[in-house]
Amino acid sequence: MIKFYHKELIIPYFILFVILLLSIYPLLYMISTSLMTAGEASNQYMFPKKLMFENYLEVWNSNNFQKYTFNSIIISVVIVTGVLCTSIPAAYAFAKIDFPFRNIIFYGLLISLMIPEIISLLPHLLIIRGDIFPLPFGPSWMNSLKGLTIPFFGNVFLIFLLRQYFKKIPNELWDAARMDGASHFLFLRKVVIPMSMPIIVTISLFAFILAWNSFAWPLLILTKEDWFPVTVSIYSFIREAGTNYNLLMAASLISIFPVLLLYFFTQRLFLESISNFGIKQ
């Protein structure tokens, strides 16, 4: 148990408890409001008198909410798959294969991290509409899964993280594999990927959270509701006049749930990679 006679530790504990309370309070309040009646919620009670679990059912069955949630899941899963398919080979090549201009290309890509998203948003929109050059698979990618996902298939930051990890794999392994006649592809698939599972899981989680939170881009390219992700639908819910806050909070909570679930399962890896990244920079 906490040793309270250890006087010096009281202040650190106190600071931590206050901060933790502040960190978690908005989420707790979200839970508590989501269980209130509409009247209680608009009067901003602290706690509901009676737990209204019906709210969740009502949200879940209303206004295409299920469809939006599945949209979000599909979009995020497609982005994670796509980003892994492009990033793993690229990071492997940048870390282990020696080819001309390798470092120049790599640092050139790194510079693109400096570009603010808001600047790219507008040209992206024109590319997706097919205004700048003809697109494969159809004249325009507006209102489609392609438009929502493909722009996010390349992620320099994730390539960077993966490359750091791949670099640590000893070269002797590759030499031995080559003796046995393995190609780079086979070596990547049979040796490198199984060895790097922790980092791959972490970057998948990063990519999933980023995709799940994406908001400005879907808002821009979706003019019909068919592919609305939850973020956009909740945004339009907030903007409606006379919103029922209890339902809004229930909806928010349902849509945070997948992210929270993934986070709980991978939090140790997640913490590690954040702290490593902070130091290495």
Add this chain to the structure above:
Amino acid sequence: MKNFFTKYSNQINGYIFILPAFLIIGIFGIFPVFFGMYMSVHKWKVFKGRFLGFENYQKILGDISSFWLFILGLLILIFSYWFWSEYKNKFKNKFYVFLLSLVFLIISLILINYSWSIMMSTGDEDFLNSLIYIFYYSFFAITTEVGLGLLIAYALYQKLKGKQLFQMILLLPYITPAVMGGAVFFLIFGKAENSILNEFIGLFGYDPQMWLFDKRKLSEILFGIKIDGFFAGPSLALTTSIFYGVWSYTGYYAIILLAGLSIIPSDLYEAAKAEGASRWQTFTKITVPLLMPIIFFLLLTGFINSFQAFNHILVMKTSSAGETMDVVTIEIFDHFWDRVKFGYAAAEGVVLFIILNVLAVSQYVIFRKRLNYD
């Protein structure tokens, strides 16, 4: 032919492996900047119009040369820091070095002030104000985040029970999507007299506030003085969005700083303990100075990153807060989304890009020397 493939297998494999990522990053990451520049010199509403030259920039900045003067001012500001850090230990008489860098500092401030006031009087006031608002946002958010983060990291470093659990909870706000988080903040910082926060400050005898719906400046609310311009501070609505930023990122910085703490040699702490230093003394005399490079680095990168804050501000924006929450990203978004002025918005984007690059230069200048703990 087979010989060719085996001979160049590295090259071929290398390029094939990076090709998919390279194509997508090239098209969606790098190409847009150049295309944005191309758009910015055209009249462009939904479809491309005639060539305008720098007309868009003239509308935004008023006088383009004063913008470059402004950038020059920023660069001299960075230079004065560089000059001080480079030469303070190389000359015996520090005073002259100090004096000279002070002169540079004053020149840069005069330049910035002068060019800014010209731009303000001739350019797009809304856009320039939005730069000031994002400056407030970034400055206040990042200093609070890193400061609080440091405190938390230090507390967590004290070999407490349940450290893992604390860390896990600390990162919860960071992974909460901005739209949903913004929705709760909308409630907690509600304008109703009985909103959670208003009741809470009521306990201390303060009047209820309108929070996100209040466009009065902080200086007016706190000190009751009405001033205009830069020193008026952010509006209460913008301050509320700063609270959101702090809520969401403090844990993230705390985790990074905690990792930084663990590389400080522990014999330093033991020595301090043997000398009978208190925890607070070791914190201010050992921890903070040794962590200074990391703290500085986080402040600067965080400052640049928060210049791009967008999602939660868009969610929390209310009409009664007026333009005081229109930070630069919102302003740009508004121009091409609601007002369909594509060329103009692209030009605004390029201006933002230039400013961010100047900040990045400062980051490079300050962190040329690697971190070391000798």
